[in-house]
Amino acid sequence: MTVHQPVVDTNAKVSDEIRKTTCYMCACRCGINVHMQDGKVKYIEGNRDHPVNKGVLCAKGSAGIMQHYSPARLKSPMKRVGERGSGEFEEISWDEAFDIAVGWLKPVREENPEKLAFFTGRDQSQSMTSWWAQSYGTPNYAAHGGFCSVNMAAAGIYTMGGAFWEFGAPDWDRTKLFMIFGVAEDHDSNPIKTGLSKVKANGGKIIGVNPIRSGYNAIADEWVGITPGTDGLFILSMIHELLKAGKVDLDYLQRYTNLPYLVNTVEGSADNGLFLRDAEDKPQVLDRATGKPVAFDKPGVKADMAKGYEVDGVTYRPAFLLLAEKYLDDQYAPEMVADRTGISAERIKKIAAQLAHTAFEEEITIDQPWTDWKGEKHTKMIGRPVAFHAMRGISAHSNGFQTCRALHVLQILLGSVECPGGFRFKPPYPKPVSAHPKPHMGVTKGGPLNGPHLGFVRGPEDLLLKDDGTPARIDKAFTWDNPMSSHGLMHMVISNAHAGDPYKIDVLFMYMANMSWNSSMNTTGVMDMLTDKDENGEYVIPKIIYSDAYSSEMVAFADLILPDTTYLERHDCISLLDRPISEAEAVADSIRWPVVEPDRDVRGFQTALIQLGVRLGLPGMVNEDGSAIYEDYADYIQNHERRPGVGPLAGFRGEDKQGKGRGAPNPNQIQDYIDNGGFWTDHIPEDALFFKPWNAAYQDWAVERGIFDSIQPYLFDVYSEVVQKFRLAAQGHGQHQPPEHLREQLDTVMDPLPIWYEPFEETLVDKNEYPIHALTQRPMAMYHSWGTQNAWLRQIHGTNPMYVSGEIWAEHGFAEGDWAWVTSTHGKIKVPVVRMDALNGKTIWTWNAIGKRKGAWALDEKAPEANKGFLLNHLIHELLPAKGDGMRWANSDPITGQAAWFDLRVKIERADAGDGVSQPNHPAQKSPVGQGPKDISYGEDF
């Protein structure tokens, strides 16, 4: 029978034009090809040439169209006309908006710059916003890193001069054993997925350590369903096993780490735990040949890590011996930690054995000669193909800094950092602590701050304390409460400002952070603080300026709204000065540019910020005559110079456009980026590809590219002297002394070698009453709160059940369709439950940030997100329950201030489903943008 088929046009035209820019449906920064037809966005696909995503896109990336056309987009500047929180606004012009802002900010700057708190959220322009804040002169600036993952970042930088994610990545192509701790999705969304796929394709093995077996852990070849908060123990126990068997890379440790440094071991001395240094202040190692101490960097020296050294009655021992003694102790034996971690001793031993086997028996070599920083030549590059990755699962605990340190120490002991098959840095990393600024607090009325706000303290003398010992910053960053809080503590800003502790502020200026909702702990409390009035009927936090692109929950709590564009409508730069898109093999940065012009009265926030700066006459933004130096952000991106020849974008610099990293500003730089696909990249030479911190070729190349002005080789701080300095202070040494109530805690946690201690909340709540751990995970197809306005994504995650382990499910006799009350010491929520067996028995969890407040995001008030969906945040408080002495301590890591989201302990009880509405359920706020249309058929026009 002949078959008559209709003719299908298999050659239909796809689009008129492709515009290449950078996605911003999340912070991963993938390159996208935006197909345009009739001037409209038709289809978005990944850019195959792009270093980050190499053509692939995630669900959010593809849903960008719907975000771009979202009904929740803000349309124009607005000023509040109703009560705070009500959502009543009046649209105003940009001129009026600037007038209001200048009216508030100018007097503050002249009288008391610290009364402005400027905090930014999930943006990618921190080098610009911090520059603005510095120029304004307030000490109160940070981005959201403090509640996000500063433990991971700080532990990485303090230990090995770089951290995971944007600062480094596993050598996906070569690694044979990959272990991933506490990751649901991470920022490096697409590269991790592609990487996992590569590891599998190459026959490598993946071990997932996570209480929950979903996503990456679902595809792991082995799942370790660890008890939350105990990774430190698990890791240290593996270190115990490796040391016991002599399975550590001594050559590597001796060459590339500070483990040979001689440490003062005299208990009680003011120098206890500090390194022996020579007159030039260089740490000393014991020369194995001569038995004499020599400077660590003396060429040709083989350091002895087995012997101590005594001089003037002081015994010094190599840090390696301290480390070995510490971890060989029986308290770290697998049998001792099995119960607590929920991992059997056999499994711990087996995994440690696999690490050793892969690192040492499956060693790989690349025939590539290279020269190290001491001038020694190596004929090949030796790789230990074990790689780790970790994120908030280990960092968002109050013991997170030390746990993250432990993980890095394990990596380093295996010799698998910056070697083939191991973990590798991405330029501008590696970068030692010494190359980072220290934090600054020097305020001058009407003038700029004396230096960058954030940085890395080297000891107690760098804390930001006023002369009276009170915190200089509103978030109390860099104080004895959390001395090494390199990213600030955005999660404490609202509650501190409300409490007037350490002082009151006048203007709260926030950008791209939904602080009244999912990015706060104690959400209801925060909403109350934002709307609270004093005895005179004035708001306790007097003025709030906020920039969002969409009608989020936070909008309703601002007095003045500066509406941003969508990511397809503005300029941005993903800069080497900030968090670029480099790969381990190449330096790279990129831009966004308006592939479509906004159809509303909105402005890119950075442009608005520059224009505001000009009106305030901020240094660096205005010429002598008061005229603007930069018209807008695009102008700034192309013409701003941080150091001579070094600006926001590294590519196509100079008049000839050949400048890489260095060169005069190029007035056409953005167009050159556009012509190049929206990014720029430059490959690292072959002999500089590995061992970067110690590789002379890399160091030279980094200087050429403007990453450093002089070479910065360094050794890994496995033993952290910085941390020890705080401990010494806690023990009463030195002129900078902590308050009494913090001494004991500091003495315990400030261990120069990683330790594990019980997460704080667990030590304070009755574990019998609150036996369960409650966690959140990021859904891959949703970005915090901002995916909910997306008609496609909200169909995937419009509600979030509480997943309950099979064990708890059975214990409470739950049945399908049931609801439960989940209670912490702080609050109570009513939620739908679903059973999950592939889950640590003592754990429950839900997707993060799905629950929404009624009236937000241009959704119908009956939207499932606002009725069935819920936030776990109602159960988490920014302060811990009161201790014996009646004091409430921050629910944070005591070293970095990282918010301890995952320390939460709860109990669960069956609840009457009732009306099927989750509790608490807040009343609606008025939508300033109306409500989205009923039915849509996107694509109709094409």
Added chain:
Amino acid sequence: MTTLPASTDKKLGLVIDLDICVGCHACVISCKEWNTSNYGAPLSDMDAYGENPVGTFLNRVHTFEVKSAGCNAQTVHFPKSCLHCEDAPCVTVCPTGASYKRSEDGIVLVNESDCIGCGLCAWACPYGAREMDAAEGVMKKCTLCVDRIYNENIPEIDREPSCVRTCPAKARHFGDFADPDSNVSVMTRERGGMELMPELMTKPVNRYLPPRPKADISGEIDILAPLLTPVPENKGGFMGWLDKALEAI
């Protein structure tokens, strides 16, 4: 022509690797995005910002949990779109001939201008691969991106389905199952590519690669696993090892 072609020249289809699918839904949205503005009617979303949003999707990702007694449970993400069955029941039930299987490549398509929206083909499909678009009243299904894979306006390297091109984990592969040497045939052979519901005899072209065995599932530790042996005491224990090892450097 609602009857099936006796055989097709090619058997184009997908291999979906359940061992690496992380359940990210990228393929779901990429599919929606491509198909809503290309071949056929757009894929509508009813009550898009309301209480009960319902949209048309041609590919969806389920998540299953698998458990056997005494062992750890495992989670499996499971994407599903049309399997382009060789004996496609959805085609033969169609009263209008709108549903058909192409003789040249085996792709099962709906000719929307003939479709009356009776829904019978969706009834006949065991896999839930067809969705009626509520706005247009026509049956929508995976087209295997027929308007991409041959499209000369698209660079050759991109002439593959939108979902395949976008999958970050490379869990989706496109190819010709009629060619025994094709990527998809080889993978199916080597990894035991499964047919879904073979008992219904639809002969699906798409195949699923099962998850590889997980090391923790049996609940037992492999006693043959190379456990670490401590440095023996008679060789000086840890310090003895250290000294020797340092000497060797």
Added chain:
Amino acid sequence: MHPAPSVILFTSLSGLGFGLLFFLGLDMPAVSGWTAFAFFFVAYALAVGGLLASTFHLGNPQRAVKAFKQWRSSWLSREGVFAVLALLVMGLYAAALIFLDMRLPLVGMIGSALSVITVICTAMIYAQMKTIPRWSQPMTPVLYLLYMFAGGALMAAQIHLATVLLAILTVAQILHWLIGDKAFAKAGSTIGTATGLGILGQVRLLESPHSSTNYLLQEFAFEVGRKHALKLRVIATLCVGLLPVLMLLMTPAGHLVSLVALVLHMIGLFSARWLFFAEAEHVVGLYYDKHRG
């Protein structure tokens, strides 16, 4: 399956209509003139009304004529073709009978045969669905035919025949349920075969693809409570056959009795038909863990 009123009306009414036509074509009862007109009017109203009802659930009813094309493979198409043929032939027969007072027995017989074929086609639309094991059994066409004959006989005032047929129908309906109840398990599709993951252990759905609903769930994942189903089965059993048979046997024949019996039968028919859809589980439900059999 979602028990859409349009399909329930379609199958029930057209079945009755063609049933009546079947008997009229065989000259049972022997009618002519206005009486014949009345009978044919009722038969056509039911058959055509049923067919029209079936277009209510079409996404694009204006293209309905296209449905006649695929008679070679599609039972729905065949049903359409035969329905039209049956209606045309019976129309000829009826016209002759009513207007010319002329009985064309051969035409009538052909019309009756076509009516039977039409109902077989209708039944086969369901019986062929391997995806819906409850329907995919030989009893499905038998049941549809019995409904056609019994209902037709009742309306055609063939009381004795109707009594017998209704009794048989009742048994058949119960059998269909009983076989149907086991059909899903017997067909062998499980969440394990649907996902291929059965080889690894017990499979259950952890998370639906979307938190919002979809066409498939609306169309296929209809769940009736067991209790509710049982109640309806009792009502259907009583009304479809038992009560009408008892009435017909125990009360003197008469129009009123027949009418009451017919009304009862139709209540039974609608309940049974509602259950026919509502109880039918589609294998696609396995992907949504809707079948827990």
